[in-house]
Amino acid sequence: MFLARITGSLVSSHKVEVMTGQKLLIVEPLRVNEKDQSDLQPTGRTFVVVDPLGAGEGEVVLCVQGSSARFTKETKHLPVDAAIVGIVDTVQVGGNTVFKGSE
Template identity: 65%
Template sequence: MFLAKVTGSVVSTQKVDAMVGQKLIVVEPLRLNDKTRAELIGTGRTFICVDTVGAGEGETVLIVQGSSARFTEQTKKLPVDATIIGIVDQVNVGGAAVFKMGQ
């Protein structure tokens, strides 16, 4: 699993039937700032994920990849490699909050 920030969405009118109706989201993975260890920062990479929880742009989300991406009820029969499985409220590291929703 990893944390990511929702940065956009994908519109695809031509796709396999199994993917019709699936919301596709663009995310940037996050990591702990090595210098301050007080915040999450972007990695500069981009992934496309199927959204199973109704995430929106700017939100921090929890993502699974690989075979785990097909373990949700919504994705078990889909050809996907990355799935959003949660919207993050807070991240604590070393007893301190490095992320809080809305801040």
Template identity: 55%
Template sequence: MAPDKSYLPMFIAKVTGSVVATQKVAAMTGQKLLIVEPFRLDGESRKKLVTTGRTFVAVDPLGAGVGQMVLITQGSSARLTPETKEMPIDTVVIGIVDQVHVEKKCVFKSDDA
């Protein structure tokens, strides 16, 4: 059964670093790899984003930089973009976040927004 392309679980994450791997499978040649740390809404104040304490390596076809907040997707959904459909990956950057609003409050705004 083909994956349901209407369902892409997305998460907000902060780019905290990068990975350099000179030896990798051919499908990954030339791909930028980032360390990303997922964030969630602070359950107490609901006024800011806080880290989940986890990290992942993500393929970045968009050119995000360290310190930026990004949208990521994981699992089989990570291979549903045209850029990643032939790659053996589990996490991909699918957007660069400018702002996040929850309950009419801005809980994140990038320096560029």
């Protein structure tokens, strides 16, 4: 699993039938600031993920890759290798809050 921020969306008008109606988002993985563990920093990479939860741009989400992306009821029959499985509320490292979402 990895943390990522949603940076955009993807629209594909031609795709396999089973993917029709699936929301696709662009995410950028995040990591804890190596210097002082004070916040989450972008990695500079991007992934396309399927979103069965209805997350929105700018939100921090929990993603899975590989076969784990097809272990949910919503993604079981989809040809995907990355999916959002949670919307993150808070991240704490060493007793310090490094991310707190909007309430």
